[in-house]
Amino acid sequence: MTLTVDQGSNGAAISVVIPVYGCDGCIEELCTRVRLALMGIGASFEIVLVDDGSPDQSWSKIVAAHEHFPEVKGIRLSRNFGQHIAISAGLAAATGNYAVVMDCDLQDPPERIPDLYAKIKEGFDIVLARRTTRSHSIGRVLGSKAYFFLMGRLSKGAFDSSLGTFSILSRKVINEFLRFNERERHYLFVLRWLGFSVGQIEYDHNERFAGRSSYSLSALIRHAFDGIFFQSTELLRWIVTAGLVFSFGGIASSLYFIISYFLHGSSPGWTSLFVMMLICTGAILVSLGVLGLYIGKIFDQVKERPLYSIDVVLERIRK
Structure with a gap:
């Protein structure tokens, strides 16, 4: 309108x-x-x-x-x-x-x-x-x-x-x-x-x-989120950048563990792997959540109320 x-x-x-x-x-x-x-x-x-x-x-x-x-x-x-x-x-x-x-x-x-x-x-x-x-x-x-x-x-x-x-x-x-x-x-x-x-x-x-x-505090936070998420698409580029960083970090870690295996044999590291899994899973969920918010706002806009x-x-x- x-x-x-x-x-x-x-x-x-x-x-x-x-x-x-x-x-x-x-x-x-x-x-x-x-x-x-x-x-x-x-x-x-x-x-x-x-x-x-x-x-x-x-x-x-x-x-x-x-x-x-x-x-x-x-x-x-x-x-x-x-x-x-x-x-x-x-x-x-x-x-x-x-x-x-x-x-x-x-x-x-x-x-x-x-x-x-x-x-x-x-x-x-x-x-x-x-x-x-x-x-x-x-x-x-x-x-x-x-x-x-x-x-x-x-x-x-x-x-x-x-x-x-x-x-x-x-x-x-x-x-x-x-x-x-x-x-x-x-x-x-x-x-x-x-x-x-x-x-x-x-x-x-x-x-x-x-x-x-x-x-109220909650209203201010919601207003800030709306401004950060929906006044610019730059945040989506940040998410892509973060994804690339995680990917390169994963490749580097894989190469390190392969080389370490041939040089020193297998070594314990389940705690670090578990922490990395939690971090990566959290990053994925946050990224999907942000994308979902954008899609929801697109849905509201295309209804043309x-x-x-x-x-x-x-x-x-x-x-």
Whole structure:
């Protein structure tokens, strides 16, 4: 499924796309601060809140914000599809010449939106916000650095772990982003693949305004696995390389034992052989498991189901 949206004559100048999950305590403050930041720019704007099947009262808070603030557009997905799919749904609904993407927990300060807008007006197509400080735990920060380092090795490029989803895109980039139809997607990885001219600003990462992160340890690990396995095929090449190493190691060991037999006679070595059998069997099973994961994702993709399903849309008709 290819999603494309062209700005209409009544479209806003700036759309702010915010996926919402487990943030019912942040929405009122979020909308208030985003509106104040955008009103200072002096351009027309809209705030697109995408409820990604949130289990709390987020949707009722979005409805209240829609009734109170004329610029708020609410989209409720039929279930949880994941943050990056929710971003895609928000971008598909955005009408602005530019779209700001940010999290709902106010760790990304809305007050820096004018800086993003000023930077992209310098002629960039994408502007990313780089976190100079992090409010996450040390373990999560180190895990993020390790993950992006590994992704850089897999994709033969450098990834900056201090970059997040806080960014602004031009309409050209939005339309190109919406041409992507793969299910396993990561917002930053798609932008990196697209290319275009990229600028940066720096900001301090704030503490979460309310509630707690919906990314548990298991969810973070699953998200990391999806990125490592399904954003690049380089891992398959690593498996082939490992297989060749094991094969050459086996041939060398065979030659050693044959020569040793003729020179010294048979010698005990059942423990080492048993260990090598376990290592080789484990490597084979892991390799088959990785291949199975790739095949499973291919199966999901070829079914060509829509990326998401929308339950409700709240939007005021422009006159």
